[in-house]
Amino acid sequence: MKGQRGVCLAAAIAIFLFHDFASAQPFGSIHGKVIDDTTAAPIAKADIVLEGTRRGASSDELGRFVLRKILPGAYILRVRFIGYNAVRHPIRLKAGDSVAVEIRLKRVLLQFPEISITASRASFQEKSLQMLPSVTRVSAGAIRRVPTVGEPDLFRALQTLPGITAPSQASNQLYIRGGSPDQNLVRVDGAPIYNPFHLFGLAANINPDVVDNVTVSTGGFPARYGDRLSGVVDVETRHVRERLLALGNVSLLSSKLLLGSRASSRLQWLVSGRRSYHDWAAKLFRKNLPYHFYDLFGKATFVLNRSHLFSFSAFYSADILYHTEKTSTEVFEVDAQNRLVQPPDRIGTIFRENRFGFPWNNLAANLRWEHALTPQWSSTVAMNFSRTRNTGSEEQAYTLSAGVPPKYIDLYYGSDQPIDWSVANTLQDVALLATTLWQPNEIWQVQAGAELSRVLCDYKWDGFDAEDSNIVLFFDGAPDTFAYRANYHRYGFFVECLWQFTPSLRLQPGLRWDHRSTTRDYSVDPRLSANWEINSNLHLQAAVGRYHQGLSFLREGGLFAVNELYFPMSFSSAATHFIAGLEHQPKSDTEVKLEAYYKNFDRQAVPIRALRSISQVGIAEGWAYGVEASARRGNWQAFYVFSHVRRKFNGLAYDTPWDVRHRFLTAGQIHIGKNWDLDFQWEFRTGQPYSPFDLKQRIPTVTFNPRTGRPEYGYEERAVDYPKGAIRYPIYHRLDVTLSKRLVTGKWSMAPYIQFLNLYNRKNPLFYEEQYTYRPSESLDPYVPVLKPVGVPVLPSFGVRFSF
Numbered sequence: 001m002k003g004q005r006g007v008c009l010a011a012a013i014a015i016f017l018f019h020d021f022a023s024a025q026p027f028g029s030i031h032g033k034v035i036d037d038t039t040a041a042p043i044a045k046a047d048i049v050l051e052g053t054r055r056g057a058s059s060d061e062l063g064r065f066v067l068r069k070i071l072p073g074a075y076i077l078r079v080r081f082i083g084y085n086a087v088r089h090p091i092r093l094k095a096g097d098s099v100a101v102e103i104r105l106k107r108v109l110l111q112f113p114e115i116s117i118t119a120s121r122a123s124f125q126e127k128s129l130q131m132l133p134s135v136t137r138v139s140a141g142a143i144r145r146v147p148t149v150g151e152p153d154l155f156r157a158l159q160t161l162p163g164i165t166a167p168s169q170a171s172n173q174l175y176i177r178g179g180s181p182d183q184n185l186v187r188v189d190g191a192p193i194y195n196p197f198h199l200f201g202l203a204a205n206i207n208p209d210v211v212d213n214v215t216v217s218t219g220g221f222p223a224r225y226g227d228r229l230s231g232v233v234d235v236e237t238r239h240v241r242e243r244l245l246a247l248g249n250v251s252l253l254s255s256k257l258l259l260g261s262r263a264s265s266r267l268q269w270l271v272s273g274r275r276s277y278h279d280w281a282a283k284l285f286r287k288n289l290p291y292h293f294y295d296l297f298g299k300a301t302f303v304l305n306r307s308h309l310f311s312f313s314a315f316y317s318a319d320i321l322y323h324t325e326k327t328s329t330e331v332f333e334v335d336a337q338n339r340l341v342q343p344p345d346r347i348g349t350i351f352r353e354n355r356f357g358f359p360w361n362n363l364a365a366n367l368r369w370e371h372a373l374t375p376q377w378s379s380t381v382a383m384n385f386s387r388t389r390n391t392g393s394e395e396q397a398y399t400l401s402a403g404v405p406p407k408y409i410d411l412y413y414g415s416d417q418p419i420d421w422s423v424a425n426t427l428q429d430v431a432l433l434a435t436t437l438w439q440p441n442e443i444w445q446v447q448a449g450a451e452l453s454r455v456l457c458d459y460k461w462d463g464f465d466a467e468d469s470n471i472v473l474f475f476d477g478a479p480d481t482f483a484y485r486a487n488y489h490r491y492g493f494f495v496e497c498l499w500q501f502t503p504s505l506r507l508q509p510g511l512r513w514d515h516r517s518t519t520r521d522y523s524v525d526p527r528l529s530a531n532w533e534i535n536s537n538l539h540l541q542a543a544v545g546r547y548h549q550g551l552s553f554l555r556e557g558g559l560f561a562v563n564e565l566y567f568p569m570s571f572s573s574a575a576t577h578f579i580a581g582l583e584h585q586p587k588s589d590t591e592v593k594l595e596a597y598y599k600n601f602d603r604q605a606v607p608i609r610a611l612r613s614i615s616q617v618g619i620a621e622g623w624a625y626g627v628e629a630s631a632r633r634g635n636w637q638a639f640y641v642f643s644h645v646r647r648k649f650n651g652l653a654y655d656t657p658w659d660v661r662h663r664f665l666t667a668g669q670i671h672i673g674k675n676w677d678l679d680f681q682w683e684f685r686t687g688q689p690y691s692p693f694d695l696k697q698r699i700p701t702v703t704f705n706p707r708t709g710r711p712e713y714g715y716e717e718r719a720v721d722y723p724k725g726a727i728r729y730p731i732y733h734r735l736d737v738t739l740s741k742r743l744v745t746g747k748w749s750m751a752p753y754i755q756f757l758n759l760y761n762r763k764n765p766l767f768y769e770e771q772y773t774y775r776p777s778e779s780l781d782p783y784v785p786v787l788k789p790v791g792v793p794v795l796p797s798f799g800v801r802f803s804f
Contacts, residue, residue: 008462028093030067031375032101034059034079036241042265042303043105044239046081051088062306066375071444072097094449130528132222132508133581133595135540138214138236144801145669145679147755149734154211155196155204158233160667160681162595162639163218165660165688167765169734169792170559172197172204175658176218177229177600182553182566183573186233189299189313194427194566198293198319203276205317205362209247209258210272210297212238216402219597220543220579223510223527224435224449229549229575229601237299237313240268251799253278265303272297284575309370319360324505325354331408338411348401350412355397358423360390360563379436385429388565390599392423392461421463425474427566428456435613442549448495455488455551459565467497472561475554476607478550487569489517490550496527504533518568523548537586543579548572552605554617557655558765567605571619574602598625606649620649622656634666654724655689662686675742680735687729690767735759750802757795765789768791 034046044065050054051066053075057065072095078084084105091099104290131419143157155172158164165737166173173181186193193253198205205531217225225232240260240567256274275294282289295317329352333345368382398409435449459474460483474482512525527545532664534540551566552573579594601622626643645659664687670678758764767790 005452008351027069028072028095028097028099030072030077030093030099030101032103032713033063034065034081034105035063036084036262037104043081043084043241046079046103046105049078049080051076051078062303062309062372064306064372067732077101077103078368079105081105093252094624132217132220132531133543133579134163134218134220134597136216136218138216140208140211140213143208143211143214143547145738146667147679147681147738147757152208153204154206154214156209157461158214158216160637160665161216161218162599162630162641163626164216164231165641165658165685167658167662168560169732169764170766172705173561176231177597177626178601178622178643178656178658179575180553180555180658182564183230183549184233185225185228185231185237188235188315189237189311189365189366189369190382190433191313191315191366192386192431192747193315193364194388194429195362195364197361198276198317198774199291199321199562203293205293205295206235206315207256207258207272207274207295207297209249209256210237210270210299212236219577219599220527220529220545222508222529223496223512223525224447224516226451226492226494226525227453227490227549227609228514229547229573230599237297238270238271239301245270245803247801249799249801252283252797268301270297270299284638288323291319291321293317307372311368311370312366314363314365316361316363318359320359322357322359324356324747327352327354329412331404331412334411339517345677348404350404351399351401351407352413353397353399354394356394358392359388360388363387363389371509376439377437382433384431384433386431386654387426387428388563389426390423390622391425393421395420421461423461423464425459425461425563426456426509426566430454439609443500444497446495446497447710448493450491451492453489455490455568457484457486457488457566457568459484462610472555472564473558474563474565475567476557479672486568487517488550491515506531506533507529508544514548516568516572518550518570518574521572523572523574537584539583541581541583543577545577547575547577549574554605556607569576569605569617571603573604576602589634593628593630593742595628596626597628599623602646604647606647618649620647622647636666638664638666640664644742652724654726657688657690660685660688677740677742679740680734681737682735684731686731689726689728729765732762732764734762734764748802751799752800754797754798755796757797758792759794761794763789763791765791 015752026788030050034043034048036043042059044059044063046059046063046065047056048058048065048067053070053342055067055070057067059065070093072093075091075093077089077091078086079089084107086104087103089101089103091101093099130610138157138161142154143154146157146160151640154171155174158174159166159172167175175181176183176184176545186196193206196205213236215232215236217232217234219231221232223529238260240262242260245258249256254274254276256272258270260270273294273296276292278289279292295315297313299313300311304409305312309338329350330346331348331350333341333347336340349585362383364386366384368380370380372378386797397434398413400406400408410512428628431451431453433449433451437445437447439445461474463480464473464478464480464482472478488722492512492514494510494512499507499509501507508529508531512527513522514525515522525548527543529543530541532540550568550572552569553564554567555561556565576599578598579595580597581593584592585760586592592680601620601624604620604622606618607619624645625645626641628639628641630637630639641663642661643659643663645656645660646653647656648654663683663684665681667678667681670680672678734757736755736757737759738753738755740751743750743752768788
């Protein structure tokens with residue numbers, strides 16, 4: 001122990017001696033602020049570069065930036081931000097000087113503005129993202145370019161990234177490098193979203209118009225993210241820089257509108273709403289589809305002064321599935337033996353009303369205070385609230401006309417009455433997060449934080465039949481009646497830093513400590529990332545880390561899931577990530593990446609087949625590994641992924657439903673001319689495994705009839721017990737295209753578009769349905785059960801986007 005302390009003390013002395021030596025050099029610094037020339041409002045995330053050097057920064061929420069350790073001399077400071085004219089500001093710096101500048105950017109009108117994220121090197125967050133492997137920044141413009149039914153969708157866009165797949169072409173849930181959807185952390189402005197999807201996962205409940213950028217990590221994420229094993233989707237919402245901002249979209253199945261304004265140099269606000277009209281559209285085809293969804297978002301930011309910023313954002317989404325059916329039956333008199341009296345004598349009418357409802361919703365809110373204590377030290381305090389809830393019921397009500405006795409209800413409807421079930425499931429998370437950031441110099445940057453979270457799980461239903469081979473409601477094998485309530489408390493601490501070990505080697509060590517009430521123990525998760533800059537265009541990256549999670553889904557079967565439930569486990573699921581990669585960027589618009597990963601799962605919650613309560617949960621182990629190669633040039637990208645995902649339970653190893661062995665995708669945008677654009681996406685992949693546990697075989701039988709003295713031939717149905725992952729879907733490929741045209745008139749811009757999903761109508765089976773085929777050659781029973789594929793045909797859609 002003494003030897004270890006001596007080594008640590010020597011290392012600390014060496015670091016501080018080096019810091020003192022560096023401080024004694026004749027350096028200067030540049031600090032300043034970037035503001036709008038018209039409104040004087042601060043501009044966040046502006047790109048600041050010192051020409052002729054590799055020094056750069058980005059402005060923070062208050063428009064501030066700092067460049068330290070600059071050698072004396074004459075420089076040009078270049079400042080850029082999309083939507084503004086670039087500025088080149090001359091600076092002459094002497095030894096020991098600290099030059100203050102104010103950069104005013106003038107707005108320029110863009111034909112069809114898109115949000116884009118530029119590289120930055122100043123803040124801890126930005127520098128951290130640059131060095132981490134398996135991290136992708138997705139802009140709102142990139143989300144809009146991905147073809148989808150109705151309108152752009154955040155999670156559909158993320159499925160075009162290496163390492164992220166979906167359970168089927170009809171779902172936008174995310175499987176990230178062998179992990180299930182519950183192992184992904186999805187945050188909007190810091191608030192976690194537990195079920196960020198609408199019905200069956202057909203659409204994300206996050207309106208992409210409110211998105212500024214999305215940070216996606218498919219592995220090796222840093223210590224600031226806790227209680228998840230596989231991936232992170234961190235959504236940052238839009239900042240309003242215009243006096244008035246209006247965006248909208250009208251499509252085949254939904255409409256939406258966004259309004260925002262920078263009311264003053266201190267205050268900005270943003271509101272957005274979206275509503276689908278599946279119910280109205282179905283009526284055009286004389287169909288009854290009693291379903292629609294809507295979502296709302298609001299955000300306000302207030303800059304008190306140079307040191308204090310307050311922001312509040314709230315998000316709400318709801319799915320409405322409600323149906324009422326009314327029928328009537330004529331009633332005729334019966335005798336004591338319940339036989340119809342002759343001649344029939346009508347005595348009245350029974351009116352029956354069947355009421356069915358299954359709504360669910362998501363609510364999230366975030367209140368944040370950012371405080372700049374000094375130019376080197378800042379802190380953030382945030383309170384997050386998140387809730388997901390579904391309630392449902394079905395009941396039948398009977399009304400009798402005058403003169404009809406109540407017994408006629410039983411006589412006419414029998415076992416059809418009564419139908420009466422109810423569901424009420426709520427998950428609520430309240431969390432407090434405090435972080436502090438210390439940037440003493442260009443060599444060290446340290447971030448630390450503490451988090452306290454309380455999750456309430458309150459689930460109950462009565463008389464609800466949840467058994468179905470394709471659709472999983474709540475969890476595998478859910479019983480007809482269920483009641484569960486638990487409080488899950490978690491508190492944790494983390495510290496991580498950026499260490500410029502050498503001019504070409506940057507390290508990001510981190511450590512996370514969490515305590516979970518249900519496991520009654522704690523977890524310690526060390527994490528380390530490294531970035532070795534071979535030259536300005538070539539980087540080697542690596543990461544290793546330990547991860548724990550206390551909440552889990554209890555689902556592994558089924559093809560679709562409706563409102564899966566999180567349960568706090570009596571044990572923490574665990575995983576270890578190993579990642580190594582190479583990144584080459586020969587030009588600013590060209591990038592090539594190669595990455596390999598291995599993920600080991602120590603403990604995974606697995607539902608036992610006859611699951612009736614959460615006490616019947618198995619513990620499995622597993623592993624996932626793969627190689628991802630991707631290339632990007634301008635608006636074109638392509639990637640190939642090889643991966644393998646396995647689980648082992650009770651000595652049996654099997655491929656999981658999200659094991660897609662080979663996958664290739666290419667996508668891009670072609671400018672045809674005269675403001676016409678063609679976006680395309682073509683994907684090819686091998687089929688994932690599935691387990692048709694409800695498939696039956698008809699087994700011939702022979703019995704002897706003693707009355708006739710002859711044998712009688714028949715059959716009986718027996719379930720086929722296929723091993724898990726024994727059958728795979730066929731090879732999958734699909735082409736999606738979008739054709740759009742930009743129209744600009746003054747401050748207005750419009751873009752009508754038409755989309756085709758599965759353009760050449762590839763018969764990719766979404767699932768297999770057991771049907772009976774007539775085969776006269778079969779002597780015992782000519783009706784033979786066979787599997788018929790059910791897939792998604794070519795789907796056209798059209799709409800128009802507008803802004804001013």
